[in-house]
Amino acid sequence: MMYDFVFLHAPSVYDFRKNSLLAGPISDVVPSSPVFEMYPIGITSIADYLERYGLRVKIINLANRMLMDQNFDVEKKLRKIKTKAFGIVLHWLPHAHGSIEIARIIKKLHPETPVIFGGLSATYFHKELIEYPFIDFVMRGDSTEKLMLLLLNKLETRETDYEEIPNLTWKKDNKPGFNPLTYVPDNLDDLDVPGYRYTIKSVFKYKNFLDPLPYNGWLQYPNTALLTARGCTQSCLICGGSKEAYLQNCGRKSLALRSPAKLAEDIQFIQRFSRAPIFILHDIRQGGPEYVIEFFSLLKDMKLKNEIVFELFQYADEEFFRQLHDAVPKYSIEITLETHDEKLRKLNGKFHCTNDKVIDTLNFVLKHDCNKIDLFFMVGIPGQTYQSALDNIDFCETIHLNCNKDSRLFYFVAPLAPFLDPASTAFEYPEKYGYKRFCYSLEDHRAAIAQPSWKHMLSYEQMR
Ligand code: B12
Numbered sequence: 001m002m003y004d005f006v007f008l009h010a011p012s013v014y015d016f017r018k019n020s021l022l023a024g025p026i027s028d029v030v031p032s033s034p035v036f037e038m039y040p041i042g043i044t045s046i047a048d049y050l051e052r053y054g055l056r057v058k059i060i061n062l063a064n065r066m067l068m069d070q071n072f073d074v075e076k077k078l079r080k081i082k083t084k085a086f087g088i089v090l091h092w093l094p095h096a097h098g099s100i101e102i103a104r105i106i107k108k109l110h111p112e113t114p115v116i117f118g119g120l121s122a123t124y125f126h127k128e129l130i131e132y133p134f135i136d137f138v139m140r141g142d143s144t145e146k147l148m149l150l151l152l153n154k155l156e157t158r159e160t161d162y163e164e165i166p167n168l169t170w171k172k173d174n175k176p177g178f179n180p181l182t183y184v185p186d187n188l189d190d191l192d193v194p195g196y197r198y199t200i201k202s203v204f205k206y207k208n209f210l211d212p213l214p215y216n217g218w219l220q221y222p223n224t225a226l227l228t229a230r231g232c233t234q235s236c237l238i239c240g241g242s243k244e245a246y247l248q249n250c251g252r253k254s255l256a257l258r259s260p261a262k263l264a265e266d267i268q269f270i271q272r273f274s275r276a277p278i279f280i281l282h283d284i285r286q287g288g289p290e291y292v293i294e295f296f297s298l299l300k301d302m303k304l305k306n307e308i309v310f311e312l313f314q315y316a317d318e319e320f321f322r323q324l325h326d327a328v329p330k331y332s333i334e335i336t337l338e339t340h341d342e343k344l345r346k347l348n349g350k351f352h353c354t355n356d357k358v359i360d361t362l363n364f365v366l367k368h369d370c371n372k373i374d375l376f377f378m379v380g381i382p383g384q385t386y387q388s389a390l391d392n393i394d395f396c397e398t399i400h401l402n403c404n405k406d407s408r409l410f411y412f413v414a415p416l417a418p419f420l421d422p423a424s425t426a427f428e429y430p431e432k433y434g435y436k437r438f439c440y441s442l443e444d445h446r447a448a449i450a451q452p453s454w455k456h457m458l459s460y461e462q463m464r
Contacts, residue, residue, distance in 0.1 A: 001056070001082065001206070002056070002082045002083070002084075003056045003057065003058050003081070003082065003083040003084070004050065004055035004056050004057060004083065004084050004085070004152060004156075005047075005050060005055060005056075005057045005058075005083060005084065005085050005086075005087060005148075005152060006057070006058045006059075006060060006081055006083040006085075006086050006087065007039075007043050007046075007047065007057070007058070007059045007060065007086075007087045007088075007089065008060055008062055008078075008086060008087070008088050008089065008102055008106070009037075009039035009043075009059070009060070009061045009062060009063055009064075009089045010062055010063055010088065010089065010095055010098030010099045010101070010102040011035040011036070011037065011062065011063035011066055011067070011095075011098040012034065012035055012036045012063075012094040012095050012096075012097060012098050012449055013035075013097045013098055013449055013450050014074075014097060014098040014101035014102060015066070015074075015101075016034075016035055016066070016098075017066060017070060019450075019452070020452075021034065021452060021453075021454075022452060022453040022454060023454050023457075024417070024453070024454030024455070025414055025415055025417065025454070026094070026415075026417045026418045026454055026457070028412075028414045029376060029412050029414045031215050031217070031223065032215050032216075033067065033216065035063050035066070035067050036063065036092060036094050036095060037061065037063035037064040037067050037215050037216055038214055038215040039059065039061055039063075039089055039091075039214060040089060040091040040092075040119060041193070041194035041225060041227060042091075042142075042144075042193070042194070042227075043059060043087070043089060044059065044192075044194045044195035044196070044198055044199050045145055045191050045192055045193045045194055045195045046087075046144060046145045046148050046195075047059060047195055047198045047199075047202070048145075048191070048192040048195030048197060048198035049145035049146065049148075049149065049191060049192075049195075050145075050148060050149055050152065051198055051201075053149055055149075055152065057198075057202075058083075058202065058206055058211065058212075059199075059202070059211065059212040060077070060081075060211045060212075061211060061212060061213055061214070061215075062074060062077075062102065063098065064210075064213050064214075064215060064216055065077070065210060065211065067216050068210070068216060074102075074105070075105060075109065078102075078105060078106060078109055078110075079109050081110075083113065084113070084114075084152070084155060084156065085113060085114045085115075085116055085152060085155055086103075086106050086110070086113060086114070086115050086116065087116045087117075087118060087148075088102055088103050088106070088115060088116070088117050088118075088135075089118065089119050090117050090118070090119045090121045090122035090125075090129070091118075091119030091120050091121060091122070092119070092120075092121060093121040093419050093421070093422060093445055094418055094419065094449055095121070096121070096442055096445040096446040096449055097446045097449050097450050099117070100132065100442075100446060103115050103117070103132065103134045103135055104132075104134050106134070107133070107134035108134075114136045114137060114155055115134060115135050115136050115137070116136065116137040116138070116139055116148075116151070117129050117135055117137070117138045117139070118138065118139040118140075118144055118148075120142070120240060120241070120249060120250075120422075120423075121422060121442075122138050122139075122140070123138070123140040123141060123142075123249050123250060124240075124249050124422040124423055125422070125441070125442040126138040126140055126169040126178070127169070127176070127178070128441055128442045128443070129169070129442065130169050130170070130171055130176045131176070136170070136171065137151065137162075137168060137169065137170050137171075138168075138169040139151065139167060139168060139169075140167040140168070140169060140181060140250070141167040141181055141183060141184065141250045141251065142184075142230045142231065142246065142250045142252060142256075143183070143184065143185050143188075143230060143256065144167070145191055146183070147165060147166060147167055147168065147183055150164075150165050151165055151168065160172060162177060162179070163177060163179060165179060166179055166180070166181070166182045166183035167179060167180075167181050167182070167183050180251075181250065181251035182251070184250065184251050184252050184253070184256075185256055186254065186255075186256050187256055187257055187258070187259070188227070188229070188230060188256050188257065188258040188262075189258060189259050189262050193226075193227045193258060194224075194225070194226070194227065196224065196266070196269060196270060196273075197269065199212055200273060221276050222273070222274040222276050223274075223276045223277060223278075223279065224270050224274055224276065224278050224279070225278070225279040225280075225281050226258075226263055226266050226267070226270075226278060226279070226280055226281065227258060227281050227282070228257065228258055228263065228280060228281060228282045228284055228286070228287065229255045229256060229257050229258065229282050229286055229287070230246075230252070230255070230256040231243070231246045231250075231252045231254065231255045231256055232246060232255070232282070232286075233255060233286045233313075234313055234349050234350065235349050235425070236348055236349035236350055236424075237347065237348050237349060237381075237382050237424065237425045237426045237433055238348065238378075238380075238381055238382065238416060238420070238421065238424050238425075238426045239349075239421060239424050240421025240422055240423045240424045240427070241421070242349070242424060242425065244423075244424075244425055245421070245423035245424050245425075246423075248423050248428075249422070249423040255286060255287075257286075257287050257291070260287075260291060260294040260295035260298055261294075261298065263280070263295060263298075264295070264298040264299065264302060267299070267302065267304070267306075267308075268302065270306065271304075271305055271306055274306070275305065275306060276306065276307075277306060277307040277308070277309050277332065278306050278307070278308050278309065279309045279311075279334075280308060280309065280310050280311065281311065282311060282313075283310075283311050283312055283313040283314070284310065285313075285314075285316075285320075286313075292320075292323075293323075295327075296323050296324065296326070296327035296328075297327070299327040299328055300326065300327040304328055304329055304330070306330075307330040307331060307332060307371055308328050308330070308331050308332075309331070309332045309333070309334060310324070310331060310332070310333055310334070311333075311334045311335075311336075312333060312334070312335050312351075312361070313336075313350060313351070314350070314351055314352070314353065315351065315353040315357045315358070315360075315361050316361055316364070317364070318364040318367070318368075320364075321364045321365055321367070321368035321370075322368055324368065325368040325369055325370075330371055331370055331371060332370055332371045332372040332373065332374070333365050333370055333372075333373045333374070334373075334374045334376070335351065335361075335362075335373065335374070335375050335376065336350050336351075336376040336378075337350065337351050337358065337375055337376065337377060338350055338351075338376070338377060338378045338381050339377065339378070339381060339384060339388065339392060340355065340377075340388075340391055340392050340394070340395030340398075341383075341384070341388055341391070342354055342355060343383075344381060344382070344383045344384060344388070347382060347383055348381050348382060348383075355395070355398075358399070359398075359399060359402045359403065362375075362399065362403050362409065363402075363403055366403060366404075366406050366408060366409075370408065371408065372408050372410060373408055373409050373410065374410050374412060375396075375399070375409065375410065375411050375412065376412045376413075376414070377392045377396075377411070377412065377413040377414075378413070378414060378415070378416055379413060379414070379415045379416065380415050380416030380417070380460075380462060381416065382426055382433035382434055382435070383433070383434060384462070385464075392413060396411045399411075416460075417454065417457070417458060418448070418449060418454065418457040418458055418459065419439065419445060419448070419449075419457075419458075419459040419460075420435065420437065420439075420459050420460050430460065431463075434462055434463050435460045435461070435462060435463065436460060436461045436462075436463055437459065437460050438458075438459050438460060438461070439459035439460075444459075445459060
């Protein structure tokens, strides 16, 4: 079968099956293994959009196929593919090694087929990427659906005036061109984000259910996520998806929101194929109070069967949870506190209220019948000392005792690993925030992630 576009999601390190890694706790709080086999949900949106215009698009999660089958032959699989262009995912920087190796293999097997990179990390390192002889384009930015249609149409008609496509990094006669980041849409309603319709349809259309699986174990427990926004209102120092990072990396000055009505439609659709929890990504309060009221009222009218998981960036009062529970029969809450230290929380950005208010928030949630609360702490945030990291454990005890030792509270701690996020304030100004940075270029990160032990993968050290 001839495709118009094939997405490839590489493992973090290629080939992880040959060189065993002591990856440590670098992926402890996400559904993936250290291979980071989950692909970014946005590639399903791109696929969905392109298929609306009659293109045939396939997603191959190579990382997951390699993980699920020790004998899965990558080169054999790639050799057989007939497509007009390949898209290689470099969204998360831990894929710095695998994505480059896959691109190299693709060019060896299909020298005439264009190779296009995309994702937040590809956007950040686009100038370095375009220098590789086996990469032809980098599509930059957080919203590339429409731009990819423009580019694929151009490739089809063999026109080479790439200057016309916003956000594109390209090359002609080995000379790179960098088009400005001018396409930054301010809402997400004309897209399917994520493209669950596409994903399900593609299984039947292209007769393969293994290739597009999002991660190992998804079939047993088909968790889904919905994206309320692209961009962020928060300024967390360590986040490569903060307000400042989106401005610098994607030219985004404000949030692009998905409307409550569209989110409600998305939930209806998911309920048709999955009974597992639906994660609502980002704090819905980013949309403002009216957005929240409208969303809750739509949820209330719906016969919600799935559990819905909400994220909170800051303190919320009791009324919020009363309304939430009134609208959603079964819900859970995720809170990233990072630290017990009020001053450090204030510096870093998340939950910059007092510890008393943190405990109040938790008690409100528990009172209003939530199913579960996940609380996340981190080791390695700016200003944190060894002792301060240890003190988080005592704070968990304080919380537990102040919340009647409620068994619905779950505590997680993970290191800031493996890398400082590119474009985050901490990455851009490491010394100011107490870090010694070891990695600068993409090549530095590529070498780091392939180290045999996680201790040597880390791209930073905290200064005392
Ligand atoms: C939701 C989220 C997750 C979800 C992922 C859900 C999913 N499958 O996409 C979960 C919780 C699982 C997760 C995990 C991780 N995350 Co995360 N995540 C986010 C978050 C909060 C939102 C992402 C978002 O808004 N995406 C929307 C847009 C930007 O992306 P998208 O629609 O998927 O893709 C669009 C473009 O990026 C582009 N694109 C993407 N890929 C490609 C490929 C091609 C070929 C093309 C053309 C275009 C293209 O086009 C798409 C649509 O137009 C951000 C923070 C933030 N506010 O941004 C962090 C963030 C992206 N995550 C980050 C990190 C580090 C991770 C982890 C590595 C953490 C860890 N050590 O475990 C893991 C990796 C998981 C894996 N691969 O297995 C960093 C990334 C920094 C970097 N540049 O590397 C961020 C910025 C901040 C952070 N620290 O959390 N994450």
